[in-house]
Amino acid sequence: MDKLDRLILEQLQADCSLPINDLAERVGLSPTACWRRVQKLEERGVIRARVALLDGVRLNVGVTVFVAVRTSRHDARWLEQFHAAVSTIPEVVELYRMSGDTDYLMRVVVPDVAAYDQVYKRLIRMAELADVSSSFAMEQIKYTTALPLDYLPDS
Incomplete structure (x- = not known):
């Protein structure tokens, strides 16, 4: 795990819906290199899932x-x-x-x-x-x- 992996994880924790091009730009990689790193993080189980966080109050479970x-x-x-x-x-x-x-x-x-x-x-x-x-x-x-x-x- 290096500095680039950490940056990728930081960005994905904030917004996992980022297009790969935007993610790559934010962490200073080419889209292909960034995508490969994301794939490796998923394969290793570091990234377990990508989900939407819902608002419990708006869903009446507040x-x-x-x-x-x-x-x-x-x-x-x-x-x-x-x-x-x-x-x-x-x-x-x-x-x-x-x-x-x-x-x-x-x-x-x-x-x-x-x-x-x-x-x-x-x-x-x-x-x-x-x-x-x-x-x-x-x-x-x-x-x-x-x-x-x-x-x-x-x-």
């Missing part, structure tokens, strides 16, 4: 709920069942297995408390859980999908 889940079961069968169940709930947009007191942390987006209650009821029917604690976000202070590029190893 309420964010952070859900901490604890379980008393830590076997492979439960784990598979839980992961499969959560993957069927579209309102769960992120799920992490955690260290510490919380086993899993989810980010859920819904239009309102009543919709979250439906997600909660669906969740507790799907898997044996010891505790579910929900916190509603009052204000979004920072949101980005851009990853820091300062830690990339030099090639």
